[in-house]
Amino acid sequence: MKYQIVIAGFGGQGVVFLVKVLAICAGNNNIAFLGTENHGMSQRGGAVSCDIKIGDFKNPVIDKNQADMIIALDKNESLRNIQYLKKDAMMVVNADESYPEIPFQLSRVDVNKKALNGEIPIQGLNVYMLGVALKNEKRFPFSINEVKEAIKKINPKLSEQNFKILDKAIKES
């Protein structure tokens, strides 16, 4: 299997957490992977993107026209990274109705609105979007249980809350 994912957002949204989850999924299944982070100088509020390449790869960077999926936690960060998607690939994005038409498969949810309505805590945005990806991308490389196991490994204390958010996303999207 070869599958390349870009995760994009801005500092504070938990982009790196998602990379860790996917890295642990791969590790637990003994599937080779390489991943990398692009975060430059700023910590909170600056653009962040991470690449994770699952399968037999030799370098951790995803080039343009190569990714199978982008999970974007923000509308603008999704569009900023869109050149990495290859033909027929999947964009999973947290954005409102103003999101433009794009020539890719699209799975859009307005999670900010859900957070404002108190349906989920905003800190759960990253896990929610992972749930949306799990549900809608048929070629997603890991199962729900594998993802849960990884989430639990990173932070056992918060795992119950994260599972609830993940399940909610899978149910709703």
Add this chain to the structure above:
Amino acid sequence: MKQTLMGNEAIAWGIVHSNIQMVSGYPGTPSSEILKTVQKIKDDLNLDLYAQWATNEKVGFEVAYAGAISGQRSCATMKQVGLNVASDALMSASYIGNKGAMVLISADDPGFHSSQTEQDSRVFAKFARIPVLDPSTPQDAYDFVKLAADISELFETIVMLRPVMRVSHAREIIQMDDNTDFKKTENRFERDVKRWAAVPRTGRLAQGYEQLQRIEKIASYNWEKFLKPEFKNLQGGKLLILTSGTADGFVRETLDDLGLSADIVKVIMPYPLPTKEIKNSIKNYDKVLVMEETYPCIEEQIASHKIYGKNTNTVHKIDEVTKERVLKALQNIGFYKDKNIYEAPKIDFGFEVPARPPALCPGCPHRDIYYSIMKVFKKKKSIYPSDIGCYTLGLAQGAIDSILCMGASVSMASGFSIANPDKTVVASIGDGTFFHSGIPPLLNAIYQNHKFILVILDNSTIAMTGRQATPERFHQAIDIKKIVEGMGIECLEHQYSYQMDQNIEFFKKVKKKYEQNKTPTVVVVRQFCILDNPRAKEFVPNIFAKVDEEKCVACDQCTTVYKCPPMHYNENGKIEIDPFLCAGCAGCLEVICPTDAFEIDKRDAK
């Protein structure tokens, strides 16, 4: 044992599994997680090893080096610009050599992701005449630490490990030793004045000859151990590609993607190279392409009419390697003639995606202090030299005129004040950078009666690299105010306030002092880092802001001079505050809006 690790974590395990006894360094992206992880392993496994941050890279290097000449295995960690600071010690130590291993880790940052230069540490190793290993992946990085320690002991020389950001900050499954058999060694310093205290001319000249012999021996070792086995199986042909570091993975993947095959030799040790043996081995090839980051280090050592790379304009000369750049190099050398598969069609969204440049975090006190400084010391009448750290991002507010290197704010404030006597020079530096290299230039400025203002932004942490402790954090007797007073001048002190007018009032007092002073006017502002939990909680008022759209006149004041990431224009053309980004610092509620449009958002505190 297999573990999923980041490159820097893999390096840390490599250090522990090499039985290295002393680790000393200074934080700097992308190297910082190495020492932090060694500390964690030390605590988790209760190991008797020394792993501590030093005040700067030179200090860190020298602490480790003394361990190495005492026969202990040691390691210094830093980023590539940190190596510049440690270079004085390195250049000399490379003549003298060591008894215990000394692994020098200098993490490079091709692509300028978070560094002011893109210098190639491998070329620095060549300049210092020490061997350097260039890992391609986190697994290499783990393996090469052990290799570096062994080579260092074998040849009694410092050995550099040069991971780039795409190794340090990459993740993969690492195959590592099953057990951690860490043993404290009892090696001690043995007096050998002729060696450890060699002086010019006779002593050092002799060591210079030894150094040349040593490097030749290591070049032969490089051939026998690393290169000969690789060349042995190759037959020759149209193209040979020599790779080093991350470039290796990019080359191999690009060839796969393009359905091409070529002979590849990965150079593990880019310096010193056995040049004669390499030249003999490439006889049967028409062309040799060298793919390396970032300078032509290998290319220049083996230069001939057959060698193609950066100096022949075949390969890009600056910025990170990408597969697209490999493809172009293959096109330039005539090995690939088809289309660029890494080109993505440009999509028109009907609008420009707004830039999200690096900015100070929401709730960061630096923003308010810079705002206050600019309010009191008007831009037209001032020059603002600054320094390396989070506060560099005050650039976005227009609060900074110059950035050079660690500690330069202070010495450049001296120079600016001499060259521009009609301007008020207001320099800013963080506490970490002040301790690192801000003290000698301040001493100089006091001694020479230079007239400027130095604002020391004291958040008691090295924030930008992941909040490592500064010296005063756990050793409170070390106090910036006392240090300044010890140099014979007053140090004005201010506790940062979220009420902007209090900060402005303070700087008005500073201005008066400055007008009377004939020496530097030094200020320490006691702050905190908003991400520094649990300390930040003591300071953040949890008062959130929103905008009264009636009052907002879209004057841009908040988005240009204050510049807090949650503030942006909405579809009505009014400023809106992103409730998820607002840190509840209350800094914007007073002074900064000319029409007073910011008001308290009465919601449950987070």
